[in-house]
Amino acid sequence: xxxxxxxxxxxxxxxxxxxxxxxxxxxxxxxxxxxxxxxxxxxxxxxxxxxxxxxxxxxxxxxxxxxxxxxxxxxxxxxxxxxxxxxxxxxxxxxxxxxxxxxxxxxxxxxxxxxxxxxxxxxxxxxxxxxxxxxxxxxxxxxxxxxxxxxxxxxxxxxxxxxxxxxxxxxxxxxxxxxxxxxxxxxxxxxxxxxxxxxxxxxxxxxxxxxxxxxxxxxxxxxxxxxxxxxxxxxxxxxxxxxxxxxxxxxxxxxxxxxxxxxxxxxxxxxxxxxxxxxxxxxxxxxxxxxxxxxxxxxxxxxxxxxxxxxxxxxxxxxxxxxxxxxxxxxxxxxxxxxxxxxxxxxxxxxxxxxxxxxxxxxxxxxxxxxxxxxxxxxxxxxxxxxxxxxxxxxxxxxxxxxxxxxxxxxxxxxxxx
Amino acid sequence: xxxxxxxxxxxxxxxxxxxxxxxxxxxxxxxxxxxxxxxxxxxxxxxxxxxxxxxxxxxxxxxxxxxxxxxxxxxxxxxxxxxxxxxxxxxxxxxxxxxxxxxxxxxxxxxxxxxxxxxxxxxxxxxxxxxxxxxxxxxxxxxxxxxxxxxxxxxxxxxxxxxxxxxxxxxxxxxxxxxxxxxxxxxxxxxxxxxxxxxxxxxxxxxxxxxxxxxxxxxxxxxxxxxxxxxxxxxxxxxxxxxxxxxxxxxxxxxxxxxxxxxxxxxxxxxxxxxxxxxxxxxxxxxxxxxxxxxxxxxxxxxxxxxxxxxxxxxxxxxxxxxxxxxxxxxxxxxxxxxxxxxxxxxxxxxxxxxxxxxxxxxxxxxxxxxxxxxxxxxxxxxxxxxxxxxxxxxxxxxxxxxxxxxxxxxxxxxxxxxxxxxxxxxxxxxxxxxxxxxxxxxxxxxxxxxxxxxxxxxxxxxxxxxxxxxxxxxxxxxxxxxxxxxxxxxxxxxxxxxxxxxxxxxxxxxxxxxxxxxxxxxxxxxxxxxxxxxxx
Ligand SMILES: Cc1cc2nc3c(=O)[nH]c(=O)nc-3n(C[C@H](O)[C@H](O)[C@H](O)COP(=O)(O)O)c2cc1C
Ligand code: SF4
Ligand code: SF4
Ligand code: FES
Numbered sequence: 001x002x003x004x005x006x007x008x009x010x011x012x013x014x015x016x017x018x019x020x021x022x023x024x025x026x027x028x029x030x031x032x033x034x035x036x037x038x039x040x041x042x043x044x045x046x047x048x049x050x051x052x053x054x055x056x057x058x059x060x061x062x063x064x065x066x067x068x069x070x071x072x073x074x075x076x077x078x079x080x081x082x083x084x085x086x087x088x089x090x091x092x093x094x095x096x097x098x099x100x101x102x103x104x105x106x107x108x109x110x111x112x113x114x115x116x117x118x119x120x121x122x123x124x125x126x127x128x129x130x131x132x133x134x135x136x137x138x139x140x141x142x143x144x145x146x147x148x149x150x151x152x153x154x155x156x157x158x159x160x161x162x163x164x165x166x167x168x169x170x171x172x173x174x175x176x177x178x179x180x181x182x183x184x185x186x187x188x189x190x191x192x193x194x195x196x197x198x199x200x201x202x203x204x205x206x207x208x209x210x211x212x213x214x215x216x217x218x219x220x221x222x223x224x225x226x227x228x229x230x231x232x233x234x235x236x237x238x239x240x241x242x243x244x245x246x247x248x249x250x251x252x253x254x255x256x257x258x259x260x261x262x263x264x265x266x267x268x269x270x271x272x273x274x275x276x277x278x279x280x281x282x283x284x285x286x287x288x289x290x291x292x293x294x295x296x297x298x299x300x301x302x303x304x305x306x307x308x309x310x311x312x313x314x315x316x317x318x319x320x321x322x323x324x325x326x327x328x329x330x331x332x333x334x335x336x337x338x339x340x341x342x343x344x345x346x347x348x349x350x351x352x353x354x355x356x357x358x359x360x361x362x363x364x365x366x367x368x369x370x371x372x373x374x375x376x377x378x379x380x381x382x383x384x385x386x387x388x389x390x391x392x393x394x395x396x397x398x399x400x401x402x403x404x405x406x407x408x409x410x411x412x413x414x415x416x417x418x
Numbered sequence: 419x420x421x422x423x424x425x426x427x428x429x430x431x432x433x434x435x436x437x438x439x440x441x442x443x444x445x446x447x448x449x450x451x452x453x454x455x456x457x458x459x460x461x462x463x464x465x466x467x468x469x470x471x472x473x474x475x476x477x478x479x480x481x482x483x484x485x486x487x488x489x490x491x492x493x494x495x496x497x498x499x500x501x502x503x504x505x506x507x508x509x510x511x512x513x514x515x516x517x518x519x520x521x522x523x524x525x526x527x528x529x530x531x532x533x534x535x536x537x538x539x540x541x542x543x544x545x546x547x548x549x550x551x552x553x554x555x556x557x558x559x560x561x562x563x564x565x566x567x568x569x570x571x572x573x574x575x576x577x578x579x580x581x582x583x584x585x586x587x588x589x590x591x592x593x594x595x596x597x598x599x600x601x602x603x604x605x606x607x608x609x610x611x612x613x614x615x616x617x618x619x620x621x622x623x624x625x626x627x628x629x630x631x632x633x634x635x636x637x638x639x640x641x642x643x644x645x646x647x648x649x650x651x652x653x654x655x656x657x658x659x660x661x662x663x664x665x666x667x668x669x670x671x672x673x674x675x676x677x678x679x680x681x682x683x684x685x686x687x688x689x690x691x692x693x694x695x696x697x698x699x700x701x702x703x704x705x706x707x708x709x710x711x712x713x714x715x716x717x718x719x720x721x722x723x724x725x726x727x728x729x730x731x732x733x734x735x736x737x738x739x740x741x742x743x744x745x746x747x748x749x750x751x752x753x754x755x756x757x758x759x760x761x762x763x764x765x766x767x768x769x770x771x772x773x774x775x776x777x778x779x780x781x782x783x784x785x786x787x788x789x790x791x792x793x794x795x796x797x798x799x800x801x802x803x804x805x806x807x808x809x810x811x812x813x814x815x816x817x818x819x820x821x822x823x824x825x826x827x828x829x830x831x832x833x834x835x836x837x838x839x840x841x842x843x844x845x846x847x848x849x850x851x852x853x854x855x856x857x858x859x860x861x862x863x864x865x866x867x868x869x870x871x872x873x874x875x876x877x878x879x880x881x882x883x884x885x886x887x888x889x890x891x892x893x894x895x896x897x898x899x900x901x902x903x904x905x906x907x908x909x910x911x912x913x914x915x916x917x918x919x920x921x922x923x924x925x926x927x928x929x930x931x932x933x934x935x936x937x938x939x940x941x942x943x944x945x946x947x948x949x950x951x952x953x954x955x
Contacts, residue, residue, distance in 0.1 A: 171594070173594075188591055193459055193460060193461045193484075193487045195487075195489070341595055341596065342595060343594075343595070344594065344595040344596075345594050345595070345598075346572065346593075346594045346595045346596065346597070346598030347460065347462035347572070347574070347598075348462050348463075348464050349462070349463055349464050349465070349510050349513045349514055349571075349572070350464055350509070350510060350513050352513075352572065352595060352596055352598060353513035353514065353516045353517065353596060354513055355595065355596070356516075356595065356596035357513075357516055357547060357549070360549045377546055384506070384509035384510075384512070384513065387480075387481040387482060388464050388467060388481075388482060388506055388509070388510065389464060390461055390462055390464070390484070
């Protein structure tokens, strides 16, 4: 296996690392936090993160420091940082690795993030199904309180911070930040109209930033080693390392930490040790179910935000799903649309009706009941969902289906009625 | 004022206003379902998509935008008719029709259905969906309404109305994705008095009025702008009628009075408008103790003779009006007494009632004064107190002639007895009442749906009613009755109709001074020099 570049998984990759507060301390944990609270102004933290070029790992890849910069000051309202631990994008399982095995890394990052945006009450929103992780995380938070790393006057700095863990009720859409905030407020989890953006009116109509677990986990490194050290990793405009969840027909599925810009082929062959059973690669989904599929000959590209965007897909949550030559893309498309149909919140007309209609049609293909006009209709119905909905879910559900049809039309034709 | 361009047309907007709202204000139509100016913007139906070729900073928006949630910006260039927009509109509407039943032929909403209208104007007319449609079935959700969820297009207006405007949150969103449904809890029945508004805001026939179900195709209805007389708020309404039969009353937007709403009691007021059994349908005169039908001319002549015979004036004559009479009728009564009976006076039962003290604007609509013109009587200067002190002391003086306009104090036995001792009792009324036993002469008038005039509402706003349906053959407009009576008495007052009366009131000093009929228009005006606060401000 090619060597990982370890920033985030450094501790986890240690054989005997236990992930409790003591072990985290022993590896130099909380030195960054101490530095921030004793020697840095909040604006300086924001600047450092801006300079590092860190981009959000939740899916959209938005520069984190810039996002923090949107938080208005002097509104007289409390500011909130909400950590998005919903991790529901199919194929993604890297946030849970951090939560389960080294929770203090991202918690340290989160405390610094809260400090940076003058937040005195942070929330972590974890998906409802993750009961064990939630219990584990709660114990970690409790121990931070016990050690005085949360609560009043942290490190005698005069900075107070409360932290609350909130469990969702099991809905993919609650990973979308405004749906998450609705859910956090105790309402039905469905995306809000933007504007106003969360920075202006988020949790309880107060200025709010939502950050992904992995995003926050990068902060200790950036503070300890400096923004330049972070920027030196990866490709221009795509700084740092990132956690890639690799799954599917692959010899070594799992989470890999690599510098941005390692190619997809390297990830599959050198890290995850190739396609299972020596089979040939047929298709690859690079960034979770919402991203457009790549064919076997499209994978010699750097795995970073910009390169994937250029290739007509996206890195999303860095979930690589590998499909071998025996895969029936119709089945894959059906699984995908069934998921999106099940998870749509149902507010928007195109998403509510389109996902269901597509599911019916692709089901027909599965039953060898397809035909040419129906294939065109699949494309048309999927197209109508793109760019017409309230939240990006419509695109996420529609675009991959269009691309399945465009790139693997033969698979669909195999299911035409005889 | 800042402005933007909508398909080349310059549109002015106020700060923070959405593209859709500004466009609608300028009479432009961008199809929409979920947007309603009465509650929050959710931007979920996606029907109002527009193309923004310039955000006002020279840059275009890459995607189509929902015009209901896009704030207008100076210099913005918006296209609502481009091919891209047309395609999207067509597609959104197609998605809506995927699960919508094709039961327009038995749907009450057909003819005033936004989905139908938009489908005709913007849809392709084709459905390629060949799977079974979603089926839920009827639900009896409220005392006034029924819910047919198959027709629901998930605009969430009912949910927002219930939560934001009405406040009981009867309607909720259940389940998600294509199973999403708007409904009440199974064992919950909507009981409040504003259910009809749910019917109005529902863009399709999912929420229907029990009272109106399967009764009439709406395109047959004529709408006459009027004012609800069922309480002192005077919600602006249309009287919807066909072949001289009133089918329903609907609220009419007036931001200064009722916004978009009215109550169900007011709506049910339509029933009375078609009633005949309860009405006086021809003039009657008492002959040997018994009321007998008589012709108008004969009655006028008999009255004039009797009046001359009694030759009473001052305190020996009095008038009593109820507060269902229009301003003009009250004015004519007062004037008749003053001009022809040596300064005789007119009284009225002053029952101002109360308006609920609540932050929920909707609930302030229903007042306890169930008549439309108490403030009018007050402003015109009829004499009244809450316990009828002045009326009773006037009656104690034993008047010889009493003129009753409407059915004032009909339930008050003491007043009836005092009046019954007069030598001549003239009753100008539309409906039968206890006064019939007392009256010597009954002159049948017109109900509000049959005549013109004005009412003065609880906030002293003058609002106009207009004739919607024709009156029964032998009934006459009250204003006309006063004019004809004076004619018979040889003291003519040449005022042709309610409008002429109002213009005369407007030409004099006093609270109506300076107002004109035209100015009152369809939305009303505050009494002279007064300011009525806009509703809920
Ligand atoms: C449908 C949908 C699902 C999402 N799910 C997640 C998720 O599970 N976890 C996450 O961190 N971000 C998710 N996001 C992205 C969030 O909206 C948000 O951009 C992100 O949490 C911001 O954090 P970041 O800036 O650190 O990336 C989702 C977005 C959409 C549209
Ligand atoms: S696009 Fe889909 S998931 Fe997103 S708000 Fe609309 S209906 Fe909900
Ligand atoms: S019942 Fe009517 S108002 Fe309510 S969501 Fe459905 S269509 Fe909209
Ligand atoms: S009216 Fe704008 S999305 Fe419904």
